[in-house]
Amino acid sequence: MTPNTSAALPWKQRGGAAPRQRKPRLRNPLLIGVAVLAVLLAACTVPTPDGTEPLPQLKRAHFGLQAQDQAALVGNGQAQPVVEFTVEDTPPSIFVNWVVPDAQAAAFAAAIDLPPGFSLAKVRILDSDPTPQYWLSLNVYRVSGITTGKRAEWSTYVDDGSGTPRFMIIRARAAEGSLDPIGPLALPEPFSHALGPDDVITTSMKRTDLVGGIPVLTGENLFNSTVALPAPAERDYVVPTREWVAANDYIYWINGVNDRVFQNATAHSAPLISVDLDDVTLQDDSEFAPYLAPEPAHVLVYLDKIQFAISPWWNVTETDGLVDAATLGELEPLKASLYSGLLNSEALSILNGTAEPVVHTTVEGSPQSVFWHWRIPAGNLAAFEAAADLPTGLTLAPTRLAESDPAPEHWLTLEVRRVSGTENGVRADWSTYVDDGAGVRTLVLESRASFAALDPVNRFTDPYPVSHTSTGATLDTAVGVGPDAFTSSFVAPAPGSGPTELATREWVAANELRYWANGVADRVFHDSTVFEPMDLVDPAGVAMANGSQWAPYVAANADRVWVSGQRTGLVTNPWWHIPG
Structure with missing residues (x-):
């Protein structure tokens, strides 16, 4: 040259x-x-x-x-x-x-x-x-x-x-x-x-x-x-x-x-x-x-x-x-x-239906966001798939969550975080991972918010009893009330003080196109804080009760618990798959 x-x-x-x-x-x-x-x-x-x-x-x-x-x-x-x-x-x-x-x-x-x-x-x-x-x-x-x-x-x-x-x-x-x-x-x-x-x-x-x-x-x-x-x-x-x-x-x-x-x-x-x-x-x-x-x-x-x-x-x-x-x-x-x-x-x-909406929100770092991940055993996959009632064109897909994972597996995830911007409050999403023919994506199975919200499945919804609070180092979470609720309580480690895991790029990418139960999808952009190490919590130290409809298909305790104190900026094209 x-x-x-x-x-x-x-x-x-x-x-x-x-x-x-x-x-x-x-x-x-x-x-x-x-x-x-x-x-x-x-x-x-x-x-x-x-x-x-x-x-x-x-x-x-x-x-x-x-x-x-x-x-x-x-x-x-x-x-x-x-x-x-x-x-x-x-x-x-x-x-x-x-x-x-x-x-x-x-x-x-x-x-x-x-x-x-x-x-x-x-x-x-x-x-x-x-x-x-x-x-x-x-x-x-x-x-x-x-x-x-x-x-x-x-x-x-x-x-x-x-x-x-x-x-x-x-x-x-x-x-x-x-x-x-x-x-x-x-x-x-x-x-x-x-x-x-x-x-x-x-x-x-x-x-x-x-x-x-x-x-x-x-x-x-x-x-x-x-x-x-x-x-x-x-x-x-x-x-x-x-x-x-x-x-x-x-x-x-x-x-x-x-x-x-x-x-x-x-x-x-x-x-x-x-x-x-x-x-x-x-x-x-x-x-x-x-x-x-x-x-x-x-x-x-x-x-x-x-x-x-x-x-x-x-x-x-x-x-x-x-x-x-x-x-x-x-x-x-x-x-x-x-x-x-x-x-x-x-x-x-x-x-006029000639442009896609662009919505900017922030996932706040306090209290920390939490991801509870459960492996879906091979013997439960068929029943889980039937319960999830996948939209046409989607199939369950394994993925690697962490860079240290030797092989992809099927997962159920609950993510709870506090958001601000056009939405303000606590969101809780149950999700799994699917293949749409172009790659691995996220399928939102169930979405709850502590504020009046809009989604393409339930339309306008009233505030749901979702709480996510920190008292000192203790994180307490509740999604719902009564026997159908999910609850969790544990002492969160100080950021970086204990074991951490790096999320894979494929898991991050899966969250960039989020399907809903009716096949509508949101396209998501993010800043690079999603690549920061996740603090890893020993599930044995988590007091957890899972009364959700997804409990029959997974173990009583999550297999992996991630905590993130990152303040993450998101930009979403909501309902991307619906033409204007």
Whole structure:
């Protein structure tokens, strides 16, 4: 392959603007006008649903009105916007990852001018990486959702004070233009990124000069590459580390503003290949090249779409001290007006049945969430399957819960957690695991909530007697009352003080598509806290009584009890399988 060829030059001699602009550009009047128009269009009167409507109509009305309420809260700075973002698979997304040698790290950090409160962080990108390193990553992809078109982002990894490495975008380029917290209107900087008939991904970017505030292409190379995809039988599939997955939770921009990201298996368990460097050519004339190893450590290609839900400019609303007051003063009113307008427009589409609702909730860490898992003995599977009355197209499926499990088994799970957001209270879900022909999923057998709730099976339900409390270190749980109740009491270990287990990626992925008893499914995105170790409780130390309808098919005591004190963000597309 061709190594980096550029020499060190001052930022503003490199062509185009400096990679960071502390102050946003002027607001675009057209964008604000569109936002205001969307507010007016969405302010329509829709009858409040009573639960007797057909499910598609109930979905449109309930979640459309809920989306309007959320848009109003976003406009008042009382809620965060959440939008969908898809990295398309045509052409495939590429990641070119160069090591920043330790000897160059200080100069690199000074050159990119990290904002106060940040320092470079080492991370392992792939499970096969022997040690953590400082990195520069160039991601080139085509996107749809809140923004569209081809994008290129140069990122490094930083410590924001949390001790967890995070992505930081130090330069971004949008071929068709976009919106970001640096601009906020980033004008088009065209480039090419295409997959040819010979299965070669070709990327070519020229420098731009600012002329009258508008980027104008020059003839000078910025970056170009060819990546020849190997034949399917010769592809080297690789696994991203959990810490690299977690780095995506908060993606910072060079002014300290971050986007909060929620993901699913299309990201954390994607078909990802590493291309042999003999099948790669590149010429990197970026301003970052002098600080990098001569060749990238790996060139990665995502073969499928990657789906995210993103809450843009998160810490503009939930301030964390990492964004200066002037930037906050500029971006806060723009975020409120722009995204409330966009969400009102989206609410109108939900009401019309032309968009999927997007619901943001939080699983609180106090009291800790608890998972009780029971093995379903082989001799009970047929009877259990009959009792579960599986929807058409689903079959019971074994799965591995923990990385230490030697083989998949059939499981019954009860999860009890406290939630906040559009729902507030305690939820208890009995579930098992099924195959829908595309993979292992979760089937919710029975769902209870301590608050008035809505689900596609029972429609609107009154509060149910569910309690989940902590007194000191003791966790007490009750689902229901009388002989049919489930109760549990035990002393929870201090986080990390005892044995722990890592949930498998396949179990996490199973929870990303949750079927209901009538075959309707919710699609779920989450942050990376789901990959944190679960505290393991000895079932022998749990005082448990299971009067549920599922008790006849499993042992009296759970086989495994997990406790999680993580505060987990979730984004759900409810009733995903019902067309609007």
